[in-house]
Amino acid sequence: MQQLSRGARLTWGATCLLLFGLLTWAVAVDQPLLRRLDDRGAPVEAWATDIGWLREALAIVEDLFGTVGITAYVVVLAVVLVALSQRAAAVLVVLVTGLTAAATTGVKTWVGRDRPDWQDPGDLLTNFAFPSGHASSIVALMGVVLVTTVLLVRPVGVRRLVWLATPLLVVLVGLDRVLLGRHYPSDVVGGYLLGAGVLLVCWAVVDPPATSRAVDAAPLPEVYTSARQLAVVVNPSKVDDLAKFTATVTAMARAAGWSEPTWHHTTVEDPGAGMAEAAAVAGADLVIVCGGDGTVREVCAELAGTGVPVGIVPAGTGNLLARNLGVPLLLRSALDVALSGQDQAIDLVEVDGDGMELTHFLVMAGMGFDAAIMEGVNEDFKKKVGWLAYVVSGFKAIMFPPVRVEVSIDGGEWTRHRARTILVGNVGYLQAGMPLLPDAAIDDGRLDLVLLHPRRLGSWIPLAWRVIARRPRTDDLVNRKTGATISLRASAEAPRQLDGDAIGPGRELHMRCLHGRVLVRVPR
Incomplete structure (x- = not known):
């Protein structure tokens, strides 16, 4: 149609x-x-x-x-x-x-x-x-x-x-x-x-185009001295009709005064870093990335510190970064923000641990129950039902055993805790829009940690209430900490995830916030 x-x-x-x-x-x-x-x-x-x-x-x-x-x-x-x-x-x-x-x-x-x-x-x-x-x-x-x-x-x-x-x-x-x-x-x-x-x-x-808040905003000062070069990194597996998507992006880019886009398709072997590097080397003034949180993470990490802004077209199941930045989930509205929005400097988080190379995340890292959910999701099932696949996996893993973990904030003393799930976030709203880290901000140069320890099945109900109601009290059920660097050290191997992608079990995660390292396009 x-x-x-x-x-x-x-x-x-x-x-x-x-x-x-x-x-x-x-x-x-x-x-x-x-x-x-x-x-x-x-x-x-x-x-x-x-x-x-x-x-x-x-x-x-x-x-x-x-x-x-x-x-x-x-x-x-x-x-x-x-x-x-x-x-x-x-x-x-x-x-x-x-x-x-x-x-x-x-x-x-x-x-x-x-x-x-x-x-x-x-x-x-x-x-x-x-x-x-x-x-x-x-x-x-x-x-x-x-x-x-x-x-x-x-x-x-x-x-x-x-x-x-x-x-x-x-x-x-x-x-x-x-x-x-x-x-x-x-x-x-x-x-x-x-x-x-x-x-x-x-x-x-009346042929309705998608609009966004950028349409009504005052135009930004023009800082380009030549034709604005646009590159698009797209995960083909996340796009239903690639030809239609290409035509839509090209038409909207031309209408917004951008050059004919250059196209870079991700692969299983390279989920976006190589494509982002090629776009930057070719002189792109803007890189639009279309994919899930994993693809967005790879592109943003590669373009960190280059000054090249990233426009996000969310096409995944969670789209947590887009949601926290206020980027619309509607295709044309997201494209309008990417092409005409304003740039915001956001934090990037550097992370390493046992059994993994130095890498990055933008939204969150997790250990325990939440990572077990990510590991338990059937990808074919997720393609058919979307976020409901996480609900099914969550019910299967709801009584994941607690993890004994030590935590160090900003290089301080290690403190001991027990938790079913440990989340370190760069944003306030995580899975299912839950305000697990209500004080977190993506541009404050700090990380926020939450440890959740429901001791029995019925404990999930008061935990959920406290999270939804944003109760500030901390105890063994809901414990929160914040710092520029956070290190986790578990007593035994536990599932781990970055931005919703399982990265395999391990005992350690060491995270350091890189303040204002990435430029992203947000609504004006």
């Missing part, structure tokens, strides 16, 4: 409206062929159900997608889109549904077709039948939901759910109208054609 041109939308929209016009004429003159197709009489009358439980279920569907229900859904959707700075999309939603409702009412009044005689006499609808308002409005609403999802939402799981749910709801509402005896089949078909025609024509007129 994203590649459907304005001309194609107008053509298909006009076709739907033409077919609707022909059907309206046939209904108005009571055309014999239509009467036979409508099969008015015993056969269609037999479709109307008199099964009590089924009629009750159909009545619920009727109420859910009646005028009041559709209006409520439209208002909620429009408000959400405005809150996400997608004002053009909100205008499209209101325009399509409003025009469809107005056209439906006008044609109903002009044609004046009576309802079928076989409605339930205890629950009669007496207004005119053609076209079905339920049918036209459900097509209009589901159409704008589908359009905005395709244009603005990146997670493949969400898009698949919408692609499956929208046609099912359209069919369900159409069947509901006939099975309740509210409409003839041609009433429903007419509603479908009207809703689809209005949708396509309006979409051709």
Whole structure:
């Protein structure tokens, strides 16, 4: 749908409206062929159900997608889109549904077709039948939901759910109208054609681009003396349609005044460092990275200290860095921030330990339960269900045994602790948006440590409450510390992770915050 041109939308929209016009004429003159197709009489009358439980279920569907229900859904959707700075999309939603409702009412009044005689006499609808308002409005609403999802939402799981749910709801509402005896089949078909025609024509007129806060901000001072060079590092496994993604980035870059992007695809052997180095050596003024937190970490670490800003297009499951920086998860909005946002210097964390080479992280390092979750995630399952794979893995590992660990802050004395999970964070919000480190800031030159030690299964409930409520008290259940350097030393090997990627078991992690080392693009 994203590649459907304005001309194609107008053509298909006009076709739907033409077919609707022909059907309206046939209904108005009571055309014999239509009467036979409508099969008015015993056969269609037999479709109307008199099964009590089924009629009750159909009545619920009727109420859910009646005028009041559709209006409520439209208002909620429009408000959400405005809150996400997608004002053009909100205008499209209101325009399509409003025009469809107005056209439906006008044609109903002009044609004046009576309802079928076989409605339930205890629950009669007496207004005119053609076209079905339920049918036209459900097509209009589901159409704008589908359009905005395709244009603005990146997670493949969400898009698949919408692609499956929208046609099912359209069919369900159409069947509901006939099975309740509210409409003839041609009433429903007419509603479908009207809703689809209005949708396509309006979409051709109002083509919503994704916007972000950068659009409304004052322009930044121009510091470039030549054409601005753009490089894109992308993890192909995280992009559903690479050709479409390439076309979108290229078009938006050109509109924002950037050069034709140079493309660098990550590989299993090189998850991003080599590509970032090649982009910097080639003189890139901006490097956009599209991938998960692991890919973002590799690119940012390679470009640390170079002065080359990094624009983030989140395409992973967690996208923790993007969330903490306020970078939108919507594809076009994230691209807009990357191309037109402002630069912010953030901290990079240098980390090493037993059995691992010196490396870096941007979001967090962990040892114990949280790392066991990362190790236990099935990658194929994660591709299908997204973040739910972490929930499943979490339930499996929920009683991971506690770790005996020693902690040293800023080279001070080692203190002994017991914890099921130990997290060192560079940001405040970690997995599932939990404010595990509420005082952490990504640009303060310090690291924040939290040790969680629920002794039994029931202890997770008060722990979760204290985290969500941001209770400052520290004890054996929730303990927090902060410093520029943090070292961990466990009594036995434990699972470890960096930015959500398992790095294998070990006993030690030594971390040092490198203040303001990386430039990233954030919303203005």
